[in-house]
Amino acid sequence: MPSQRALGVAVVGTGKMGADHVRRLHQVVSGARVTAVVDIEVERARTLAEGIDGCTAYTDPTAAMAAQDVDAVLIASPGPAHEAALLEALRRDLPVLCEKPLTPDAASALRVMDAEQKLGHRRIQVGFMRRYDAEYMKLERLLRSGQLGNTLMLHHRHRNPAMPPWFTNEMLINDSVVHEMDVTRWLLDQEITAVTVLKPAPSSYAPEGMDDPQFVLFETESGALVDVEIFGHCGYGYQVQAEAVCERGTVRIGDESGPWLSADGRWGGAVTPDYLERFADAYDRQVQAWVDATRRGEVTGPSVWDGYAAAAVCEAGVSAQRDGQRVEVELIERPALYE
Numbered sequence: 001m002p003s004q005r006a007l008g009v010a011v012v013g014t015g016k017m018g019a020d021h022v023r024r025l026h027q028v029v030s031g032a033r034v035t036a037v038v039d040i041e042v043e044r045a046r047t048l049a050e051g052i053d054g055c056t057a058y059t060d061p062t063a064a065m066a067a068q069d070v071d072a073v074l075i076a077s078p079g080p081a082h083e084a085a086l087l088e089a090l091r092r093d094l095p096v097l098c099e100k101p102l103t104p105d106a107a108s109a110l111r112v113m114d115a116e117q118k119l120g121h122r123r124i125q126v127g128f129m130r131r132y133d134a135e136y137m138k139l140e141r142l143l144r145s146g147q148l149g150n151t152l153m154l155h156h157r158h159r160n161p162a163m164p165p166w167f168t169n170e171m172l173i174n175d176s177v178v179h180e181m182d183v184t185r186w187l188l189d190q191e192i193t194a195v196t197v198l199k200p201a202p203s204s205y206a207p208e209g210m211d212d213p214q215f216v217l218f219e220t221e222s223g224a225l226v227d228v229e230i231f232g233h234c235g236y237g238y239q240v241q242a243e244a245v246c247e248r249g250t251v252r253i254g255d256e257s258g259p260w261l262s263a264d265g266r267w268g269g270a271v272t273p274d275y276l277e278r279f280a281d282a283y284d285r286q287v288q289a290w291v292d293a294t295r296r297g298e299v300t301g302p303s304v305w306d307g308y309a310a311a312a313v314c315e316a317g318v319s320a321q322r323d324g325q326r327v328e329v330e331l332i333e334r335p336a337l338y339e
């Protein structure tokens, strides 16, 4: 139902992303206010709540969702904690923006899909924020326009300066490449059908036990081929680039937009240090779109189907990474709620 009052949002998980979303909801986005922050680390939530009028700190997501002033939930806890929070929000029929991944595997994503279908309407938007990045949006419009003919190949490069110490080999696929799984499905408007993972000799900066970088190959329904270079420890900055190769032209995004500096016998631009800077506009646009749609009583953006499809591709990807084999992606038939 459309609402005139500011949307009261509970932010669940107040680590790196959650704290940034709290700041965004409080200072950048219009039409919303942070009424609850939730973290199992109580001091983290308390410190954030202290800076915001009318905001209460909780350690239990269920208690926060029961509060009178909570109209919607933004989930930014780690992936394995998403299912419980999503099911509780659906039980209370609360709108949700859930950071990627929807859940860590296809079986848990299906449980969430089942609960949303039983509710009978969409409530969940998945935080695949690249769909809100200005350059990706232009690329999507261009490919959809048909101006360049069919898309034959996509080349993705996804480089992080370094990964946190707890980051695993599998997470390169299901925490990092999951973004390319989503943008590929979105840009090409079709499903990924198979995944292969190849591993070059690792960088000497890769932690023990991590194959870094890796080369991931997707096949899609139309027969397009999509490659992803995932590099977790490139050292120099955060860089996300894509190139579409079409029948009548190619398009490239992510080459940083400047400023380009010529000085001291050198020329060049800067590379952003982290995703918070590279995708700042995309996160802002994503959360504003979620708040606006929720206040209109609508749900837009990446759906539980998109979260499930990405989880299924992740499972195939992790299996391909482990066994060195091409692995086909298995999807259930798409339910009518997500047509």
Ligand SMILES: NC(=O)C1=CN([C@@H]2O[C@H](COP(=O)(O)OP(=O)(O)OC[C@H]3O[C@@H](n4cnc5c(N)ncnc54)[C@H](O)[C@@H]3O)[C@@H](O)[C@H]2O)C=CC1
Pocket: 012, 013, 014, 015, 016, 017, 018, 038, 039, 040, 041, 044, 059, 061, 076, 077, 078, 079, 081, 099, 100, 101, 127, 129, 175, 275, 279
């Ligand atoms: N869209 C994007 O570009 C990015 C998305 N992410 C996603 O955001 C989510 C959070 O990631 P980070 O902020 O990097 O993690 P983080 O480790 O910095 O923060 C997670 C927070 O959640 C809290 N927490 C753990 N279990 C909880 C529970 N059951 N209930 C409430 N709080 C709980 C932790 O104490 C911690 O404060 C993940 O799903 C991750 O994949 C992370 C980085 C970038």
Ligand SMILES: O=C1[C@@H](O)[C@H](O)[C@@H](O)[C@H](O)[C@H]1O
Pocket: 160, 175, 176, 177, 179, 275
């Ligand atoms: O989602 C993200 C992180 O969780 C992930 O670890 C990074 O590789 C991605 O670039 C970032 O967007």
